Amino acid sequence: MRERRASRWRERRRARTFVGALLACLVVSGCQPYVRISTEVRDAYEPLPGFAVRMNFMPRKPHADEGRRIYEARCAVCHGPEGQGDGPMAAQLTAPEKNPYTDFLSLFRIHPRSEPLPSRPARFDNLDQMRLNAPFALFETIARGRPHTAMPGFQHPAYGAVDGGDPRLSDQQIWDVLFWEWSRTTTRERLAQGRRIYNQLCASCHGVAGDGNGPEAARIREQVWTWGRGVGPGIFTDRDWMAYRKPVELYQRVAEGVRRRGLELMPAYAGRLSPDEIWTVVEYLWTFVYTPPQELRP
Ligand code: HEC
Ligand code: HEC
Incomplete structure (x- = not known):
């Protein structure tokens, strides 16, 4: 009898401690400084402000x-x-x-x-x-x-x-x-072949000048925010971007195409072009970044 009362008393004390701790937590959290963590809702493709910065690693096109x-x-x-x-x-x-x-x-x-x-x-x-x-x-x-x-x-x-x-x-x-x-890494003939393929298959989007201003680019600018700003992947005149690119990465994009969010941004060319043809185009893409030497120019 006495034991049972003692255990009930212990249980009640535990419950009281629990409620006390809960109240303390509420008071402490209520006293925290008020931080507004919500920001305005923005479109999925809207970049964070200040993200598209031009670094200007190469102010002049290398020659x-x-x-x-x-x-x-x-x-x-x-x-x-x-x-x-x-x-x-x-x-x-x-x-x-x-x-x-x-x-x-x-x-x-x-x-x-x-x-x-x-x-x-x-x-x-x-x-x-x-x-x-x-x-x-x-x-x-x-x-x-x-x-x-x-x-x-x-x-x-x-x-x-x-x-x-x-x-x-x-x-x-x-x-x-x-x-x-x-x-x-290239020759005059390879650059000439690369240019032919580029103008035929790629310029419609990427533009004859490699600046992402082809006739189809208006649609892409709505889907890819970097294109709207004339920077980033696929804008070959963006030297800041291209300075970090490896030829093998460009090759892979051309071979496999680019899909994002279920959208085909660029078709895959692995079936249509041979590996060597893809390499000639990749070699040609770099001519949007630098001016090739006299003997390689058309
Ligand atoms: C005294 C000899 C010497 C001179 C002068 C020299 N290099 Fe080099 N360079 C080397 C050696 C040796 C290597 C290979 C280093 C290694 O084993 O990784 C090398 C490697 C390189 C690489 C790395 C290539 C790679 O694929 O990683 C570049 C780029 C390069 N040199 C550019 C230049 C340029 C540009 C100049 C002139 C402004 C120059 N080098 C002058 C000896 C020299
Ligand atoms: C239907 C339009 C379209 C066509 C045609 C097209 N591209 Fe693209 N390409 C894009 C878009 C859009 C991107 C950018 C995707 C992204 O944001 O990652 C891109 C990206 C690339 C990239 C990746 C650049 C990087 O830095 O990651 C390469 C390389 C490329 N294209 C080369 C080509 C070549 C070569 C051809 C022709 C054989 C071609 N493209 C045809 C739309 C196109």
């Missing part, structure tokens, strides 16, 4: 002929006259401080004397490598150099990379020279 002059003066000794990695210095180049054997031993403070490893200059006609590169990646390499290789930095050598010496290259000079290197 490969300008780049060639810089290339011949500063880069050809290693990379070779045509960018095939066969300059007069190429054979003697070594990788500073790069040797797995001595690096390992140096952990134990043993420093044997040994031959440094060779460092091979990149070939710009190496498609497997160049098609995986975005222009920005080349820009970084040229500006900062590549540590533990012979590739010097020509603007702000960083991470212990070799110093390319004076005069420093300006941003524009780096863009010019890297697009001359970029132009080693």
Whole structure:
């Protein structure tokens, strides 16, 4: 009897504690500063303000002929006259401080004397490598150099990379020279073929000038807000955007097309064009970003 009363009393006390805690919570939450978290309702395609910013990485369209002059003066000794990695210095180049054997031993403070490893200059006609590169990646390499290789930095050598010496290259000079290197991935005939296919299949949307002003673009501007602003994917004259794009990514879009929210924004061309034809178009797309050298122009 006594025990039962004691347990009922304990239960009641627990309930009272619970109600008390609940009230405390309500009071505390009621005292919080008032924050308005709702914003006006906006259309799904309306961008957040300030999102479509032009960075102006390349204020002027890079010009490969300008780049060639810089290339011949500063880069050809290693990379070779045509960018095939066969300059007069190429054979003697070594990788500073790069040797797995001595690096390992140096952990134990043993420093044997040994031959440094060779460092091979990149070939710009190496498609497997160049098609995986975005222009920005080349820009970084040229500006900062590549540590533990012979590739010097020509603007702000960083991470212990070799110093390319004076005069420093300006941003524009780096863009010019890297697009001359970029132009080693194509030929005049390939660009001509790419242009034919582009004007026939792609210009209706993307515009003859690659600026997204084709006859069908009015409809697309209603569906894709970036097109309404003349920036972003599919606007090949948006150099800020293209600086980050890799040729393999562009290839993939052309082959697979673009669908979003159940809408076919762009058809897939894998069935209609051969892989090599798609590559010629992708190579042509870059001519909206930079002016190809004289010998590649029509
Ligand atoms: C002293 C020799 C030397 C000079 C001069 C030199 N390079 Fe290089 N460069 C190299 C080497 C070596 C590599 C390969 C680095 C590696 O192994 O990753 C390289 C790599 C590169 C790469 C990276 C390619 C890639 O696919 O990742 C770029 C871009 C490049 N060089 C551009 C230039 C430009 C532009 C100049 C002139 C302004 C220049 N280089 C001058 C030796 C040189
Ligand atoms: C029906 C219109 C239309 C046609 C025709 C068309 N495109 Fe597109 N394309 C678009 C739209 C719209 C986008 C942008 C999609 C998005 O916002 O991601 C786009 C995106 C792209 C992209 C991706 C760009 C990037 O940075 O991701 C590439 C590359 C491209 N188009 C190339 C081509 C080529 C080459 C052809 C012709 C063989 C072609 N397009 C034909 C409408 C079209």
